[in-house]
Amino acid sequence: MKPILRALALLLLASPVLPAQAQKLAATPPMGWNSWNYFAGRVTDKDIRDTADLLVSTGMRDAGYIYVNIDDTWEGERDAQGIIHTNKKFPDMKALSDYVHSKGLKLGIYSSPGAQTCAHYAGSLDHEQQDAQTYADWGIDYLKYDLCGFREKQKAEAPNDLAKQNKMMRDAYMLMHQAILKTGRPMVYSLCQYGFDAVWDWGPEVGANSWRTTGDINATYDRMIVIGLNQAGLGKFAGPGHWNDPDMLEVGNGKLTMDENRFHMTLWAMLASPLLAGNDLTKMTPEVASILMNKQVVAIDQDPLGHQAERVYAEGPIEFWSRPLADGSTALAIFNTGEDPSDLRNIPLPLKQLGFNKAPKAHDLWLDKSVTLDAAYKPTLPRHSTILLKLTK
Known part of the structure; x- marks a missing residue:
């Protein structure tokens, strides 16, 4: 799509975001599980089905972890009409969605506003409405939209103009938001753009239910506290329907001690952060389960007042x-x-x-x-x- 046509599409689709809709969709921070921290690019249809089963059998679903989110590397090729298809790891996304829904869970997916995703699979550039409709047809409930594949376009078109790069980013996120609205299917809209351009100032304007405030987390204490403690001062930007996101949970991953896992869970709960577990549920110990599913701690995160610490x-x-x-x-x-x-x-x-x-x-x-x-x-x-x-x- 040529730039002038993209701008026209934004104008034609633009409509005010209804706060009540956003608040109802993510009235409290979303909770679930994401494939990236443990599986990265290895994730398959079977992994997602097994995870759905385990979210139920371990009690995590009943504790509030209802989103099963597929991160990058599910994407295949586009057909002659431009419609995205899955690769061989995911032979039937609609059937997978139906399976996840049959467990009382919701399914999330991943894309980028760029031509490629972070892992160099097909992104949504120039196919925003097609992709949003495809996700809706599959029964998708949550979209993580990752900026990294769009960075090349920003730098190519505005190599020395940060203001223009930031406007391009905002427009790209607005375009997908409006595409989701047009499908009529409610989807949690999660911006993954690492806090660029003080996203907490404008995230709600582009329909975001959450936005990453930092770079990526990893399963180390030092990285976790740098990210978590740097959330100071951002509380005024969070609330029902729109949340600061310091990235996914690493509870149960790496060499974190049990004290460090509790520290991590406590800090994220206090921050009213989305709680997206990223551990291998097939090997989850009772100690890790007791941290992720501590009802009183989860209740702090999910407190309906929505005030971040x-x-x-x-x-x-x-x-x-x-x-x-x-x-x-x-x-x-x-x-x-x-x-x-x-x-x-x-x-x-x-x-x-x-x-x-x-x-x-x-x-x-x-x-x-x-x-x-x-x-x-x-x-x-x-x-x-x-x-x-x-x-x-």
């Missing part, structure tokens, strides 16, 4: 983050980001900053027990560990 106090390696909850209580997370055990003997809880003139009732969500926040409450935090409290006046 912010840092309220930090001293040395100890950080305090809080978020208000819909029932009038407050979630308070305490993190030890350092390499040594640390205690709270000389670091008072920031209760006055949170509006408590006297010690509130407190429940430790990981230990599932009530605690008394008096002078005797001076717990020691191991390295890379966390405490998550629910505070009630």
Whole structure:
């Protein structure tokens, strides 16, 4: 499609985004599983069917993990009419979609506004409406739309003009949003563009239900905390229907310790982040399952008020983050980001900053027990560990 025709298409399709629609579609942060962190380019139809089965049998579906998202490398060739087809790893996407739906789950898919995806498979450039309609016909419920394949076009057409590159990016995301709307099928629209151009400022304008705020995560503690703690200050941009996304969960992957897995899960829950697991469910240990499916921690992430946490106090390696909850209580997370055990003997809880003139009732969500926040409450935090409290006046 020539640039002038693309611009005309944007004009003709443009219509105001209805906040109520977005809020209903992703009223709380989406939860599910994505294929990339474990399978990467190896993912197949069988892997997705097996994952759907395991989301049910492990209890993850009932805990809220309802999206089964196929990442890159499912794409095949386009036919003479330009319609995208799957490759041999996915012989029948509609049948796969029907299978996933039969399990009480939803199916997600992946593409790029570029001519190619990150893994150099067919992207959606100049085929946005065709692809959106194909996804709708297959019964797709979630689209991850990854910028990386579009970067070449941006640099080729505006090599030294960042403002023009950013406008091209926004227009590309708007074009697919309008194409999805035209199909009439609700799809969660997830922007994967690494936080470029302060996406939190304009993501809702292009219909996004979530937007990546950072580069890619990996299964290391250092990368996880860099991404997670850098979300400070972005809370005002998140809320029902539109969420900051610090990338998928690595809980259960790599060499993360159980303390680090709990740290990761706590921080993402406090950030009202989409919770997209990325572990091998066939090898999920009871310890990892207990972290991903801790009902009280998941409830913090899914709190309907939708307020993302912010840092309220930090001293040395100890950080305090809080978020208000819909029932009038407050979630308070305490993190030890350092390499040594640390205690709270000389670091008072920031209760006055949170509006408590006297010690509130407190429940430790990981230990599932009530605690008394008096002078005797001076717990020691191991390295890379966390405490998550629910505070009630």
